[in-house]
Amino acid sequence: MTNLRAPAPSPADLEGGLASLRGDCARMAPHWAAPGRATAPPVPPSAIHGVTVPPGSARLLEAMSEYGD
Template identity: 60%
Template sequence: MTMYPAPRERHESEWSLAELRGDGARMAPHWVTPVAPAPAPVSPASIHGVVVPAASARLIAATAEYGG
């Protein structure tokens, strides 16, 4: 005999994505953020100590949007 769980009540904390997006859109005008100046460009020669694993570099290089 197959037993199916009874439908449970929806709790207030269980919102759908559409409901959450709608709430966020209504609240967005209340969240004002100051405009920050764009960071100054940095010369690649001044970047030290960044190590990227070869597999990660190959993955990004193989992605047309990023490099290759």
């Protein structure tokens, strides 16, 4: 969504190059914290049901050679 109340950047704001952009990013980085890495618990095979594979896909996979052949 566009903020229609924000003023348009002046041409001077758009200049500065990559070094200026990297400096801006470095100054803004502390304002956002990265979320912790979420790990999902393993799912037992007995809990997996309702998965169907189209016959064409099954034939394609069956015809593929094993890795390392």
